[in-house]
Amino acid sequence: MNKDRAEKILSRPANADAVLISDPAAIYYLTGRWIHPGERFLGLLLSRTEEPKLFLNILFPFEETAGLKIISYSDTDDITELLAKHIKRDWVLGVDKNLTASFLLPMQKAGIARDFVNGSLAVDKTRAVKDEEEKQLMRKASAINDEAMGIFRTLVKEGISEKEVAEQMLGIYRSLGADDFSFGSIVAFGKNAADPHHMPDDTKLKEGDVVLFDVGCVYKGYCSDMTRTFFFRKGPNEAQKKIYDLVRRANEDAEAMIKAGVRLCDIDRCARDIITEGGYGEYFTHRLGHFIGIEVHEYGNVSAAFSDLTEAGNVFSIEPGIYDPETMGCRIEDLVIVTDEGCEVLNHYPHDIEIIG
Amino acid sequence: MNKDRAEKILSRPANADAVLISDPAAIYYLTGRWIHPGERFLGLLLSRTEEPKLFLNILFPFEETAGLKIISYSDTDDITELLAKHIKRDWVLGVDKNLTASFLLPMQKAGIARDFVNGSLAVDKTRAVKDEEEKQLMRKASAINDEAMGIFRTLVKEGISEKEVAEQMLGIYRSLGADDFSFGSIVAFGKNAADPHHMPDDTKLKEGDVVLFDVGCVYKGYCSDMTRTFFFRKGPNEAQKKIYDLVRRANEDAEAMIKAGVRLCDIDRCARDIITEGGYGEYFTHRLGHFIGIEVHEYGNVSAAFSDLTEAGNVFSIEPGIYDPETMGCRIEDLVIVTDEGCEVLNHYPHDIEIIG
Numbered sequence: 184m185n186k187d188r189a190e191k192i193l194s195r196p197a198n199a200d201a202v203l204i205s206d207p208a209a210i211y212y213l214t215g216r217w218i219h220p221g222e223r224f225l226g227l228l229l230s231r232t233e234e235p236k237l238f239l240n241i242l243f244p245f246e247e248t249a250g251l252k253i254i255s256y257s258d259t260d261d262i263t264e265l266l267a268k269h270i271k272r273d274w275v276l277g278v279d280k281n282l283t284a285s286f287l288l289p290m291q292k293a294g295i296a297r298d299f300v301n302g303s304l305a306v307d308k309t310r311a312v313k314d315e316e317e318k319q320l321m322r323k324a325s326a327i328n329d330e331a332m333g334i335f336r337t338l339v340k341e342g343i344s345e346k347e348v349a350e351q352m353l354g355i356y357r358s359l360g361a362d363d364f365s366f367g368s369i370v371a372f373g374k375n376a377a378d379p380h381h382m383p384d385d386t387k388l389k390e391g392d393v394v395l396f397d398v399g400c401v402y403k404g405y406c407s408d409m410t411r412t413f414f415f416r417k418g419p420n421e422a423q424k425k426i427y428d429l430v431r432r433a434n435e436d437a438e439a440m441i442k443a444g445v446r447l448c449d450i451d452r453c454a455r456d457i458i459t460e461g462g463y464g465e466y467f468t469h470r471l472g473h474f475i476g477i478e479v480h481e482y483g484n485v486s487a488a489f490s491d492l493t494e495a496g497n498v499f500s501i502e503p504g505i506y507d508p509e510t511m512g513c514r515i516e517d518l519v520i521v522t523d524e525g526c527e528v529l530n531h532y533p534h535d536i537e538i539i540g
Numbered sequence: 541m542n543k544d545r546a547e548k549i550l551s552r553p554a555n556a557d558a559v560l561i562s563d564p565a566a567i568y569y570l571t572g573r574w575i576h577p578g579e580r581f582l583g584l585l586l587s588r589t590e591e592p593k594l595f596l597n598i599l600f601p602f603e604e605t606a607g608l609k610i611i612s613y614s615d616t617d618d619i620t621e622l623l624a625k626h627i628k629r630d631w632v633l634g635v636d637k638n639l640t641a642s643f644l645l646p647m648q649k650a651g652i653a654r655d656f657v658n659g660s661l662a663v664d665k666t667r668a669v670k671d672e673e674e675k676q677l678m679r680k681a682s683a684i685n686d687e688a689m690g691i692f693r694t695l696v697k698e699g700i701s702e703k704e705v706a707e708q709m710l711g712i713y714r715s716l717g718a719d720d721f722s723f724g725s726i727v728a729f730g731k732n733a734a735d736p737h738h739m740p741d742d743t744k745l746k747e748g749d750v751v752l753f754d755v756g757c758v759y760k761g762y763c764s765d766m767t768r769t770f771f772f773r774k775g776p777n778e779a780q781k782k783i784y785d786l787v788r789r790a791n792e793d794a795e796a797m798i799k800a801g802v803r804l805c806d807i808d809r810c811a812r813d814i815i816t817e818g819g820y821g822e823y824f825t826h827r828l829g830h831f832i833g834i835e836v837h838e839y840g841n842v843s844a845a846f847s848d849l850t851e852a853g854n855v856f857s858i859e860p861g862i863y864d865p866e867t868m869g870c871r872i873e874d875l876v877i878v879t880d881e882g883c884e885v886l887n888h889y890p891h892d893i894e895i896i897g
């Protein structure tokens with residue numbers, strides 16, 4: 184049980200006396216154990232007055248952990264009755280945003296707490312500020328991703344399909360020490376690069392194609408995520424060069440303005456203005472970035488709709504793109520850690536135009 | 541929009557004036573469209589007085605469908621306010637068991653309905669009784685699975701790994717007309733067969749090993765699921781033969797007692813008694829079966845804890861197993877459709893002891 188993280192959650196100004204966390208990723212964050220309960224109840228109860236308690240079906244093995252009391256139950260137990268023994272009736276209980284009605288409605292009918300509120304924000308905002316141990320793991324996950332990109336670029340050859348390239352990636356990640364993909368790799372050739380969510384298919388590579396890799400791995404529980412856009416055997420034409428340079432500048436200028444205390448929407452604005460002034464605003468169809476850590480998409484994003492201020496320790500992606508089906512699709516993405524003075528860019532694979540194959 | 545299915549749901553004695561369905565599988569059941577909304581709200585509102593309405597983010601394309609009104613919203617809309625325009629304040633609203641607190645709590649605070657109850661049972665119990673169209677698709681999915689099993693048995697050879705066998709399966713399913721796996725195939729050699737949830741790893745096959753395949757595919761939206769246990773190049777010894785025969789008898793006697801109006805727990809009991817009387821009760825560590833259809837695990841199961849009566853049109857698995865790490869792990873699983881007079885076993889791959897390789 185990570186006491187320091189639990190205390191940070193409880194110290195956030197919340198409108199609740201206790202939080203009942205049921206998100207497996209948040210429970211991993213606090214306990215170091217992944218539990219996938221399926222349809223069964225899983226809850227970690229944090230309160231200011233009592234020790235942390237984990238409500239866990241006996242079907243799931245869990246080693247005793249210092250500072251955490253395990254409350255075991257079986258399939259024949261009534262979850263509401265069990266929780267009522269540990270939750271005070273005069274508490275306002277912060278429940279997980281993803282707690283399902285099948286559990287919440289009976290808790291409400293039985294009145295096991297005075298009121299029920301969404302308690303996820305305290306957890307999510309704590310997770311959004313990475314501690315030293317987490318930063319170290321995210322640096323390593325991105326270092327592996329940089330190294331993997333250097334290998335992925337060598338996999339291309341005339342006539343190979345996107346799927347054939349994608350199928351080689353997991354083995355390469357594992358050989359570099361990663362545990363798994365952090366998400367399904369995007370490998371996009373030619374016009375497919377103009378679809379930001381393209382999934383690898385049987386499209387075959389040909390000279391003059393753009394090659395876009397949006398890839399990431401998991402290292403000891405933490406995710407990486409990077410995009411680079413290459414040219415296969417033929418450099419960009421003028422129109423393509425203009426797009427590439429705009430995206431690169433949007434990425435680098437946005438990264439240059441990041442430091443603690445900046446509004447996230449202003450970072451998005453910086454990149455979007457560059458692309459819009461270059462004439463391609465309508466082709467930049469998504470937010471600039473998302474927070475990342477144990478999950479590839481965590482609470483928080485870099486978008487016009489998100490005006491929170493950055494905090495030192497935030498980790499998010501900066502991934503401007505232009506998706507012009509006539510000319511090219513292009514995206515350049517790095518992860519950054521916010522610091523008091525600026526930011527640490529976790530990806531070191533260059534942004535330069537690169538002809539491969 | 542499948543009016544017949546919607547009417548069946550609304551005709552079930554429910555304690556609600558309307559149901560708000562958010563389960564993508566149930567929405568597929570009613571509309572024929574799979575929508576994966578991620579964190580965004582998705583809801584299909586069925587009431588006795590008004591036309592069905594689908595609340596859908598504009599990000600998700602959806603063709604106009606006869607008998608279904610689409611209520612589009614965007615990321616800047618307030619879901620609770622939107623729902624309040626279509627839900628009467630004096631209704632008791634049946635919400636989906638999986639509706640999350642992030643949506644349910646604001647609906648409750650705003651009082652958009654008089655009360656909120658779990659409305660999933662009416663949907664789940666309707667889905668548990670397959671109509672003719674569904675039965676036909678499930679027959680075909682299982683016919684493909686039978687044919688695939690006949691091919692899978694030929695993939696084994698000395699020294700091949702479980703993973704190497706498993707990796708060939710999707711291609712075989714697709715060549716037979718299936719769309720996808722219905723779940724991650726279990727391929728277990730030797731002692732691994734004694735772990736009922738073993739996932740294929742690098743274990744290599746050797747003479748005398750047991751080979752267990754628990755496999756299934758999806759055909760036009762419907763799942764198959766079957767298990768067979770083979771012997772590689774050497775027949776069973778006496779102890780293994782005893783286990784195999786017990787599991788086979790448990791499977792066949794359980795299937796022989798199935799017809800409409802039988803308690804599901806009694807079917808489990810029939811199989812369990814045979815295995816217990818044979819001396820292996822402690823090694824049969826799971827329920828006898830689960831309901832199946834659009835999802836590989838649907839509402840309803842064949843277990844000691846489930847005393848509902850079978851209805852004609854129920855489809856579930858019968859999968860007794862004995863997991864004795866010293867002697868062998870063995871499971872024999874078929875799908876069945878309940879009829880008024882008995883049951884239709886969907887799998888025709890034989891139950892006989894078979895030496896392969």
